[in-house]
Amino acid sequence: MTKPKPRVIYWFRTDLRLHDSPALKAALDLEPECLYPIWTWDPHYVYRARVGPNRWQFLLDCQSDLSASITKLNKKSKLFVIRESPTTLFPKLFKAWNISHLVFEKDTDAYARDRDNEVTEIAKKAGVQVITKVGRTLYDPDELVKQNHGKPTMSISQVIKAGEQIGQIPRPIPAPASLPDPGDTSLNFKQDHPSSEPDINAPQRNSSDQSYAHLAGPQGDFSVPTYDELGLKPSTTPHHGGETAALAALDKIISNTKYTATFEKPSTAPTAFEPQSTTLLSPHLHFGSLSCREFYWRAQDVVDNFKQGTASHPPTSLTGQLLFRDMYFGAQAALGHKFGQAYGNPSCRSVPWHLPSKVNEDTGLVVRDGGGGGGVEYSIDSSTAETWFQRWKYGCTGFPWIDALMRQLRQEGWIHHLGRHAVACFLTRGGCYVDWERGAAVFEEWLIDHEPACNIGNWQWLSCTAFYAQFYRCYSPISFPQKWDKDGAFVRKYVPELANFPAKYIYEPWKAPIADQKAAGCLIKSIDEEGEDGELDLSPWKKEIVAEKHEANGAQNGDEKKEKESMNIYPKPMFDFPSRRTTCINALKNAYRVGLYGNDQKVLDGTWRDLFPDEAEGPTSTADVEAMHDADAHGEFVHDAEGHEGLHEKDHSPVGRKRKEHGQGTLDGHVKRTKT
Template structure:
C-alpha cells in the first residue's frame, strides 16, 4: 500500500538508515530526523552481498562491524530506542518496510563513495515511486566537499598547499550538533519493542564468521570516544603540530575525501586522470609472499603478521610495506596492496586507502620518488632491539639484536643457537633490496619522463614545505611513536 503524501507541516514516520556513521554523537542527519518525525525507526540494513562486493570486508572487519552495531544498539537503548538490524538486499528491505510501517521519510548520511552515491540515488528513485521523502546531510567529513570543489573552480585541489588555501577561504568547519537525549526519542515514539526481537544484531556464528579472527581493537562509538579522549590527553603532552598532529591528520583525511569525490576511477590506475600509468609487474607468487608475511625481511613480515592478526598497523608501518610492494622492491601495482588493506584493515576507507597507496607508490600526489624505505635500516632506526619483530615473528625471537633484521647474515651455528635455520624455518629474502630498488628507481624515472605532463600532476607539492615537513617529521618522530605499534 502506497502511503498518502503528507504536507510539510505534518510530522513524518521515518526510517533513519545508518550506513557508515554508526554513532549518536554529532549526528546531524539523525537529529534532523528526530526533529521532523512523530515516529522513527533506526535501521541498519545488513546487505551481505553489498558489503562483500563493494567493500570486500574480511573476517576481522566483520567482527568490528558487529561490535559497532551492538554498541550502537546499547547506546540507543539507553535513550529509550533500539537499533533494528534487517538482513537482506537494500532495495527489497526498504520496499517491504516502507509499506509495512507506512513510512513517509527516509534519512541517511550523504556519502561520497560511488557505491554509496548509487545507493542514495536508488533510494531517491524508490521514494519517488512509493511516495516517501529522502533527507541526507553531510556528517562524515569536516566540510561539504562540494563547497571545496566550487571554490576551486569545480576541480579538486591536487596539492595539500592548494587545499589549505581553499579551506582558508571557507573558514572553520561547522561545530558539532548537540548531543541527543532521551526526550528526543520519547517525543518521537519508538518502534514496537517486539521488533527488537525480530531484528537483533547478529552474532558472528550467525554469519559463519570464524571466532578466531578477532582483533584486540574493539569496534563501537563508546570505545572510539574513549580512545579519542586518551589521544587528546596524550597530544597535550607531546605538543604536536600539523601535519603530524591529530588536527593535521584530519585535514589529510579531508584532502583525500575531496579529491576522491571528484575523481573518476579513484581506486584504480586505468582511467584515473590523476594517476601515473605504470606497467607494473604481475607476479601472483610474489604478491602472495608479501601478503602472507613470507618476504624474508623480518621488518616487513612482522608488519604484515600484525595486520593479519589485529587489523591495524601504525602508519609508518603502512608506509614501509606499501613502498616494499610497489616502487621499492617488488614493482607490483598499488591496486593489489590496496585490496589487501581493504580486506584486512579495520579502518579501511575508500578515499584514504586508495589515496595513500597512490601516494606511497609515487603514482600521484607525492613526487620525491627517490626516497625509498629500506626494509632493514628503517626498522633498525625505529626499534634497534627488534622487540616488534620478536613479538610478531616469534620464530626469530632468539636471534641477537645485531641479526634480528638480517637473520640470513648469521652463521649457521648462530642460527642453530637461535633455533631458526634460514631457508628452513624462515625464508631467505625474496629479493636483493639494493639491486631491486636501484632497478625500480630507474623504471620510475623512465615512467615519469615518458608521462611528464600527460596526467593531472604538478610539482607544487614537491616544493611545498608542508609536504617536506610531513615526511621529515614522521621519520624523525618514529622512535617516539613505536611504543604505540607495540600496544
C-alpha cells in the same frame, strides 16, 4: 487542518554513533511521531567488498554498542537490523511503516553515491522526503572540490585553501537526550534475497552464510547478527569497535594535553606496540563510531590552549591527519569510480607494474569479481612477481621488518601508518614492482580501518602514481625500522621464529653465521629448498591464524610442544634489496619520463605498454646483475632477471623456477619520449 506528524526512518550506515550527528539531529528536528533507527544489510558489503573477519567484528561491535545506546534513551527502541538490500527493501518498508521521511548521512564513496541516488529515486516515487546531512568529513567533499575549481584535491595546501573558502569546520553537536518511540515494526511483506554471486568474501567464512535467511534475524527481533549467522571465521584482532569505546579512547588521548598538542606523525614510532604510538582512532572514524569533527575540535581546543608557539601544526599534527582524510575524500568525490584504479584515472600515472588489473572494456572499470575470492582480477605477467606478491601478503619475504608488519596486519587488522608506507613501498616502487592495486586489495581485506578513499589515496601516494613524486626516496627494510627499534622488539613479537636472534642480525637474519642461527633456534633457508621438487611451499605462513594469542599461554597441545622443540625455519630474503631498489628507481624514472596518466589515449587502447621495452623493469646495468649474483641468497636473485617477458601474455611456468637473464641495457636507449 494540522499536518500529520512525520514518521521517520533514520538509516544508519557509516555513522554508527549518537554524538555529533548532523543527520540524526535533522531527523529529530522534524519532531517525528515515530523514529525507526535502522540498518539494512547491504549485499555489496556482504559479497562484493572485500571484508575480513576482523573488520566484520569491528562493525558488529559498533552496531551492538549503538543499539544499546539507543535503548538507553528509549526502552522501546534499538538499532533495527534488517537483512535485505536497501534498494529492494525500502519500497516495501516505506509502505509497511507508513513512512514520510528518510534521513541519512551523506556519503560520497563512489559505490555509496550510486546506491544513495537509487534509494533517493525510490523514495521520491513513494512520496517519501529524503534529508541528508554531511557529517563524515570535516568539510563536504563536494564543496571542497567546488572550491578547488572543480578539481580533485591532490595536496594538503589545496585542502587548506579550499577549506578557508568554505568557512569554519562545524562544531560538534551533543548526543540527543532522548529518542522518539519507533512505530509498529511488523513486516507484512516477503523478503527479497539478493544474489550472492559473485561472492568475494567466501574465503572469510567457515560455515554456511545465513545473512539473508530471515528478514529480522533468526529470532525475528532485528538484533545485530552473530558470527554464526554470518558464517564467519573467528576474528583475531584485539581492537574493538563501538561509540562508547571510541569516546573513552578520545577522552584519554585529549587528557594528555602534551601528546595531543605536540603530536607529529612522522616522528611517531611504527615499531611501537602496547601501546601504539598513534591514536588507533581510525577504525572509529571509518564506521562513524567517532565523529571526525568531535576529534578535530577536541584536539584543536587543546592546541589553542597550549603554550604559545610550541604546538604542532598541520599537516603533521593530529588535526593535519584529519585534513589528509578530507583530501582523499575530495579526490574521490571528484573522480568517482575512476579514483580507485589507474586505468582511466586522469590524476593517476600509468606505470607498467607487474600483476596489472584486468579491465572491463565496456565499463572501463577494473574487473571486480574473480571467483575464488580474488576480488579484483589481474594478469600474472610474471610468475616471480606473483610469488613475491604472495610472499609479501603472507609475511614470508625474508625481510623481518616487512614480514612482521604484514603478520600484524593480518592478525590485528591495524598497523602504524609508517608501517603501511614501508610495506607499500616495498611491494611497489621500492622492491617488487607490483601494481599498487594488488596491495590496496589486501589492505581492503585486512584493515579494520579500511576507508576506501584513504586506502586508494595512500597506495597511489606510496607508489608515486599520484599525490607524491619523490620516488627516489625509498624505504629500506633494514635502516628504517632501526631508527626506532634497534633491538627489534617489534620483529621479535610478530616474527616469533626470530625471537632469540641477536639484535645485530634482527633485520638481516641471513647475515648471521650458522652458529648464531643454531644458537637462536632458527635456521635461515631458501623457501624452495624446503618444499618438494623445488616448488615453493608457503603453507607454513599461509595457514589460518587461530586465535592463539589468548590461549598461547595456557594449555599447549602436543603438536605445538613438538614444534617448539625443533629448530625454526625463517626464509632467506626473496631478493637483494639494494639492487631491486636501484632497478625500481630507474624504472620509475623511466615511467615518469614517458609521462602517461590513466586517461591517456594510449593507456585506454592498451598501446602504451609498447612505449616500455621488455627491460622496463629489469636490471639496468651489468653492475646490477653482478650485484645480484654476488648477493647472499644464491640462486634466489636470478629471478630478478625475469620480468622481461612482457606484460601481456600469461606465464604458466612453475613458480619459483630459476631463469637465465637476457642481455641488459640501460633504460634510456629504449624510451620513446612523449614529452618534449
